[in-house]
Amino acid sequence: xxxxxxxxxxxxxxxxxxxxxxxxxxxxxxxxxxxxxxxxxxxxxxxxxxxxxxxxxxxxxxxxxxxxxxxxxxxxxxxxxxxxxxxxxxxxxxxxxxxxxxxxxxxxxxxxx
Amino acid sequence: xxxxxxxxxxxxxxxxxxxxxxxxxxxxxxxxxxxxxxxxxxxxxxxxxxxxxxxxxxxxxxxxxxxxxxxxxxxxxxxxxxxxxxxxxxxxxxxxxxxxxxxxxxxxxxxxx
Numbered sequence: 001x002x003x004x005x006x007x008x009x010x011x012x013x014x015x016x017x018x019x020x021x022x023x024x025x026x027x028x029x030x031x032x033x034x035x036x037x038x039x040x041x042x043x044x045x046x047x048x049x050x051x052x053x054x055x056x057x058x059x060x061x062x063x064x065x066x067x068x069x070x071x072x073x074x075x076x077x078x079x080x081x082x083x084x085x086x087x088x089x090x091x092x093x094x095x096x097x098x099x100x101x102x103x104x105x106x107x108x109x110x111x112x113x
Numbered sequence: 114x115x116x117x118x119x120x121x122x123x124x125x126x127x128x129x130x131x132x133x134x135x136x137x138x139x140x141x142x143x144x145x146x147x148x149x150x151x152x153x154x155x156x157x158x159x160x161x162x163x164x165x166x167x168x169x170x171x172x173x174x175x176x177x178x179x180x181x182x183x184x185x186x187x188x189x190x191x192x193x194x195x196x197x198x199x200x201x202x203x204x205x206x207x208x209x210x211x212x213x214x215x216x217x218x219x220x221x222x223x224x225x226x
Contacts (some may be wrong), residue, residue, distance in 0.1 A: 092213060099161045
């Protein structure tokens with residue numbers, strides 16, 4: 001698998017259900033970030049989790065990070081139609097690679113009203 | 114606070130022509146990044162400016178791409194001559210020095226025909 005690879009590639013759920021997306025990566029990281037992209041729009045930063053953190057919450061978002069498995073998950077609880085978007089994880093190795101994010105191909109989430 | 118602004122939002126040019134993309138970062142953000150997503154592929158890093166200096170240009174695909182950030186404010190990315198494989202969405206992002214929080218623009222969709 002490539003750096004920052006997401007799973008599943010597409011996810012279709014009903015409003016009110018939870019959505020879980022997974023991300024795997026290969027190298028050591030300083031932090032991992034999740035972004036959302038609505039159709040035709042820019043990337044919106046959702047949440048950042050540092051390599052020494054295991055779980056982080058922001059509103060209806062919950063992110064976990066397992067550095068031993070080089071994986072992360074993004075959980076969106078009580079989904080809404082407005083959550084329909086593409087979701088990307090991105091790793092930042094920090095150090096001399098500071099600012100050089102490595103993205104996965106993303107998960108397309110569709111939330112049906 | 115104004116976000117990261119990119120011009121134009123869309124550009125359609127013929128193979129062999131020149132196109133210049135512009136990015137206006139958030140005022141005061143020393144770091145400016147260019148990324149692009151070509152069809153079906155992941156978002157890839159192109160280069161990183163700190164003020165007017167190129168910190169990392171390891172992602173620039175070839176010498177047909179030229180990025181500048183004169184005066185450390187806005188940046189331009191010129192493609193000359195454009196090839197079909199240059200088609201994609203070009204994103205710009207900026208951040209405060211030392212921060213891992215990046216703000217992305219809405220992107221420029223470039224189509225080379």
